[in-house]
Amino acid sequence: MTLNHLNLTVTDPIETSAFLAKYFRLQPAGGNAGMQMLRDDGGMVLTLMKARPDDGRVNEGPEGGGRAEGPEGGMNSTRPEGGAKAERLKGVRYPSSFHIGFIQPSPARVDEINKQLRDDGFNVDAPAHLHGSWTFYFQAPGGFTVEVLG
Numbered sequence: 001m002t003l004n005h006l007n008l009t010v011t012d013p014i015e016t017s018a019f020l021a022k023y024f025r026l027q028p029a030g031g032n033a034g035m036q037m038l039r040d041d042g043g044m045v046l047t048l049m050k051a052r053p054d055d056g057r058v059n060e061g062p063e064g065g066g067r068a069e070g071p072e073g074g075m076n077s078t079r080p081e082g083g084a085k086a087e088r089l090k091g092v093r094y095p096s097s098f099h100i101g102f103i104q105p106s107p108a109r110v111d112e113i114n115k116q117l118r119d120d121g122f123n124v125d126a127p128a129h130l131h132g133s134w135t136f137y138f139q140a141p142g143g144f145t146v147e148v149l150g
Helices: 011-023 107-119
Strands: 005-010 028-032 034-041 045-050 057-059 087-089 099-104 128-132 132-141 144-149
Touching: 011 028, 011 034, 011 045, 011 107, 011 132, 028 045, 028 132, 045 087, 107 144
Parallel strands: 005 045, 099 144
Antiparallel strands: 028 034, 034 045, 057 087, 128 132, 132 144
């Protein structure tokens, strides 16, 4: 049996598609602002679907435990703009252990990707030996975690 596709819900399919194509050499296979498709070397299709408001709502204000934005959009206010209890899409909320992994042919390639991400302004930790691999994890555009290992 072969896994032929996987669907991820993301905040911006176009941005996430461009990111995955640039750093992990996935091949764009069409789409639009609401859905993008990519293919890997083995033919597996990764679809990226735009998140809907109910995919990542966080209650704002002290009652909901979330952070509330004030009229200027800052994070110092205790109530959302307009003074009413509100919900706002903050991003996709995956479980804390959810991630996708990209196996690289060598630890040197892991280091190259890590350096490229850092040089491009991404907040990534240096690779380390974890679970028998040379690896690092980081938050990708779109709201999910990526593991790079070799």
